[in-house]
Amino acid sequence: MVQATAQLEQDFLDYVKKMTAYNEALSLMFWDLRTGAPKKGIEQRSEVIGMLSSEVFRMSTSEEMAAYIAKLSSTEQLSEVTAKILEESKKDYDRNKKIPAGEYKEYVILQSKAESVWEEAKAKSDFSMFLPFLNKLVETNKRFINYWGYEGNKYNTLLDMYEPGVTVEILDKVFGELREKIVPLVKRISDSANKPATEFLYKKFPKDKQKGFSEEILRQMGYNFDAGRLDETVHPFAIGLNPGDVRVTTKYDETDFRTAVFGTIHEGGHALYEQNISTELVGTSLCTGTSMGIHESQSLFYENFVGRNESFWTKNYGLLKSYAEGQFDNVDLGDFYRAINESKPSLIRIEADELTYPLHVIIRYEIEKGLFNDEINVEDLPQVWNDKYEEYLGVRPENDAQGVLQDVHWSGGSFGYFPSYALGYMYAAQFKNALLKDIPNYDQLLEQGNLLPVKEWLTEKVHKHGKMKKPLEILTDVTGEGLNANYLINYLYEKYGRVYELN
């Protein structure tokens, strides 16, 4: 009996390993499409991706999978890793099985149509084109929520897909606190006469030089080029095929080096997470980041707490100058530091600075919550959107392209995803606070360019666990408390008070 279970466990692990293998092939095809795949091959490639994805989906909902779940759930002899894989598999299985096959198929077609309509609507800045599709996407997700069931708030079911354990109750509290504190700080900065000079940021900085600098910084962060590579793309991302192959992509703007430099540091943070997952999880479904939010905590930790830190530039400003073509010759470190930390309310989330960024996310959270609780109608979105931007950021979009149509997420049916961005930022601030207790000389290490103790700490606390721990479990284990907005608020007040000499 014990032996039979051991065999069944092994068969289950082999089955999951095959799905993981197929996912690696899919990841490579995705990476390839975005880093130089010939355009005439794209149509056929999409078919290939479709077929392999369908196979993974089929395996996740097959009778074989059902049998593994049924038989293994009742045994207590599973290893800790297998038990966790089983839990994840069951969650996927239940979620996918509860949607009638016909409805799911229709939804996939809707997503694909909606995405191309959104693209056109955005180009024409015409929300009314996208409206019927967005309506259907929201309606379908509402129906799915009924199939899936919910606790407390319907929107919780969507949140759970990206950040298991995080609920409306939690977010209302922390996002409320963030908003309440950040809005007046943004206002004070907007009104401040003491603004940094920034013209020197926009001088020509050749692409290959930016690449050279970016590579040096990735190395300094501890990114392992034997287990990764850096390529160019249009919409940057990092992707982990397995811990030995985690690729970073970036974009070069020759008249604004910040795009590549901070973009690479951000994606490098994601990549460090995937490169340092424990090798015992390789070939399992747990060999990836545990949630969108925890992933974002790693990228934002590096982008903001390392890359926008003054000590980091004490070490690296000279290096940057050596790659640049004289654009910083008459700029001292203090002025450079202030310039790269300029904060200014803006309309586009992905271009926002670290202070105003959370407000962009909170607006989307409030809108999504309203939509799924029937408090906001889809047709009113442009109005609601613009009003909130005016209220929180003091700027009002002049058209839908700059407003409600700017993000791709909703066109793909991704509702509940946005909060991860601000959650990640809060996690990062909480991690930073905990790290300072173990590594009080953090700034000194940055000044020395010795980032390895930081990476090792994050690996020990976060990276190595992969999906073995849930996001809030990691947070509590590392910081001794749950979500707490104060660490981020304090960081922003302290830093921006200093950069803008507010007091």
Next chain:
Amino acid sequence: MVQATAQLEQDFLDYVKKMTAYNEALSLMFWDLRTGAPKKGIEQRSEVIGMLSSEVFRMSTSEEMAAYIAKLSSTEQLSEVTAKILEESKKDYDRNKKIPAGEYKEYVILQSKAESVWEEAKAKSDFSMFLPFLNKLVETNKRFINYWGYEGNKYNTLLDMYEPGVTVEILDKVFGELREKIVPLVKRISDSANKPATEFLYKKFPKDKQKGFSEEILRQMGYNFDAGRLDETVHPFAIGLNPGDVRVTTKYDETDFRTAVFGTIHEGGHALYEQNISTELVGTSLCTGTSMGIHESQSLFYENFVGRNESFWTKNYGLLKSYAEGQFDNVDLGDFYRAINESKPSLIRIEADELTYPLHVIIRYEIEKGLFNDEINVEDLPQVWNDKYEEYLGVRPENDAQGVLQDVHWSGGSFGYFPSYALGYMYAAQFKNALLKDIPNYDQLLEQGNLLPVKEWLTEKVHKHGKMKKPLEILTDVTGEGLNANYLINYLYEKYGRVYELN
């Protein structure tokens, strides 16, 4: 009944399409491994490739496949394309099913061990290390031939895997003629006092400049960069993922530009084949070159009849000079042309010139034929090898690394593959002769850099058919005759007589 057959045919095509899709994913993983995949990811990647390959193999030998073959073989309503796919599927099925599963598995393990032992044996130049593995590989293939059956000669069964329809009877004749004519020509050239000067070939030519020139030549050939890309690798190859995505790889030697230039033209020839297969074959198992030999005919056509042609350099020598750093400043076109067509007996096949190359292949053919007809013992191979090199080429290897251990093929169990290289060359010469009837101003077109009519002719005659026609069918349709060594012999006599001013 008709409708039931139509449905069955469609199901079969969908089944094959899925296998084709998996093969595209495999091809991308292969390409990626050889063009910059991070080394720490290779171990896991091998597992992924193993799993996906096994799945394709499983599908090709499944009960489902057996049912399609059984049911569809008896119907006469199939489209021409489906009938051909069915024929190919049946051939694969039969071949794979005849080997007992246990023996096949053992063979796969043997191949993988043998390859790493070969690598070490070659490094140490020690045939005795490799001997027991080569013995087993040969023995296993002999056993497999018994399972598969054979007609006329046991070796025919192996030839058929790479060049269906080509037999020992045919090869004995044409390879015999080639050998008989080439050996004395090589001897005359070796004895000639009138050798070209070549020192200027070995000057420094920077990699990025070589790349620029190679790209221009690929464009001139009609290679479509919207359906391909050029990357660097160690062992160059071209690979077709689908006709819209056919990638070329090359290698740069900064002190010998010929490696990249002729290598790129050669791989470009392969790539033109794959880019120009009829779109109606996309997603089927027929969407690839019909045989190794016909594939090689396309690469050798471009490498030798285009790339080593004087008219081609009349057009492109100036261009080459514009990329080079002065190395050709004092070299006139005639001297350049003679230098790149230097012929000299050598020990290593992949470094051989176009005149001596066929002899390298013929030696391997004679040895393989002897092995599988029990006329040569594996342990005698170094002796046999060296004797043949001395007899045909007038050079004798000083050690096994330069001799019998130089090629990877046998270590992977690829017996019957080598003849394709020389067959391709003969096909190419026959195609060239047929092409001249339709395009008598061939040399003039090359002088103008107008290679498109050549590409269009080859597409019409060869490329577009994919695997719809067998190699000898293509040859007969295009040239009106079967294999005939005289075209290649005449070409070599005419050209080398001229280059070495023999008469």
